[in-house]
Amino acid sequence: MSARTPSDQAVARHGWPQALIAVLAGLIAMGVVAALGLWAAGATDLPDNAFPRVVAATVVTAVGGTVEMSGDAGGLAESAAGLTVIPLSVTLAGALVTAAAFLRPLRHRAVTGARELAGWAGRVALLWLLALLGLALTARQDFTIALGDDTLSDLGELFGVSPKVGFRTDVPATLFFGLLWLAGVMILALLVSRGAPLPPRLLRFQESVRPAAYAMVVLLLACVALGVVIGLVVAVARGHARETLAVILLGLPNLVWLALTIGLGATWEGRVDGPFGLPMPHVLDEVLRGKETATLNLGTLADYDGRVWWLVAVDAVLVLAAAFVMAARSPRRMRAWQHAVHLGVALVLTVLMICLVGRISAHYGLSVLGIGDLGGDLGGELLLEPQVWGALGFAVLWGLVGGFLGGLLAQGVRRRVGR
Structure with missing residues (x-):
């Protein structure tokens, strides 16, 4: 043997x-x-x-x-x-x-x-x-x-x-x-x-693909971690601990990744009617409830709560941090414009993924003798869908700008470390 x-x-x-x-x-x-x-x-x-x-x-x-x-x-x-x-x-x-x-x-x-x-x-x-x-x-x-x-x-x-x-x-x-x-x-x-x-044939792609993929995973996980902290603080301050735990364990990424895209400038459309509710802040339910098709973006949310504009600042910090992580893990010979392109492509794919998996659709109705819906607690509808092309367009802009700035920041840090 x-x-x-x-x-x-x-x-x-x-x-x-x-x-x-x-x-x-x-x-x-x-x-x-x-x-x-x-x-x-x-x-x-x-x-x-x-x-x-x-x-x-x-x-x-x-x-x-x-x-x-x-x-x-x-x-x-x-x-x-x-x-x-x-x-x-x-x-x-x-x-x-x-x-x-x-x-x-x-x-x-x-x-x-x-x-x-x-x-x-x-x-x-x-x-x-x-x-x-x-x-x-x-x-x-x-x-x-x-x-x-x-x-x-x-x-x-x-x-x-x-x-x-x-x-x-x-x-x-x-x-x-x-x-x-x-x-x-x-x-x-x-x-x-x-x-x-x-495999050896794929090794040539790892320098450009792996840092960008890693940065997007870090970005998504950072959003989730931030959401967990906010959820726990809200649970302690306002009660409803069990309901908050249910949201964290079932649909927290649905919420925080939606917020990420809205902070980037994306628009979602939806409707809430009947007994259904959304596992998210009350302001979103106010915007969507009782309308044929409501628009959900920074503008419509700011009409109800001006603090929504903080989403832009949070997204800016998160995207820039992801860009820095990507540039720091990339070969030093890469230029800032290359980092911009890599992050632009990666962020577009990430936002596209969120748009595909973040859709929500639910309805239930009961009718007798074919005469309409009996309504009440026996009928309702919940709908949430993105405007995909607009979301991808904003992702391109944020990715290009963030990737360029992150590349410059990483170069500056490397120079200081080298000294």
Whole structure:
């Protein structure tokens, strides 16, 4: 029996057991965060022991899976429901843990073969699909909605109305988008980490891509960290600790990354009607509620609260800090205009990602004899969508200016250190 070479030993370190650990670590992290967030939101009170299935559905949506809402009122009535939202706190937790577990067997190496890297990623992807399939089949439940109002209750008895709403997972779509999510996490992990090995053909791109990718991850995480601090301060000062914890554990990035784009100049459009609410400051709910289509940007928010303009100052500090981090990790031979281009491209891609994952759409309605929506607590709509091209245009401007200034600042610091 021949002795194993160092290369063979390196390959053995990321076999099937390590792939299983990577998949389970990511799913457990998401499950714990989702369960705690839903507990804080009061989901443990759901009937029919639905809490575990709701947790499974939350994890499914967190990785891009599709959960379809279904409605049935029976008899002469009908109900309709729909929900599209990504709990980005759960997504972020899973991405960080999965990326760390994916990179761990590859550390302490400068270069890896394309076949070896593809084999390791393929093992993780196959086990990930099997685990996601199990979650998708678990995430299904039906709920009966009580008609609390006396008049509505009488109508229910008269027409045999027993409104139900439930959710099911679209398994093929969930597996497809879940696999895309995993591929994105693994690719981004390789781009961000300095210690992650790359195939020889890709080494020439690491000097321009890795610093910019790392800077954008730092920017997004800094926004989340700032949001956590603000949320905890608000919880201590004003109470509502449990509700604040639910927002932090389920949708904090949804809020802070939205604020990041608005501070850059982006415009979002939306509407809030009925019992739905937004897990964000009251001023946003005031702007969006009760209008056909409301505009959400610095101008409209400033009409309600002038402190919104501080978002511009915070964004300026964050973008400049990210630009400095990028320039400091880049080769010294790079000029300021190159840093500007790199950050401009990176910030555009980052804002585009926020626009894609930050959309929210939810509605529910109940009608009898086809006559409209009964309204009250039995109907409502929540919509939030970005004006993508405008947001990307502002991202280009901020990226170019911030990257140029960050490059100059990094050069100045290097000169002083060199002296």
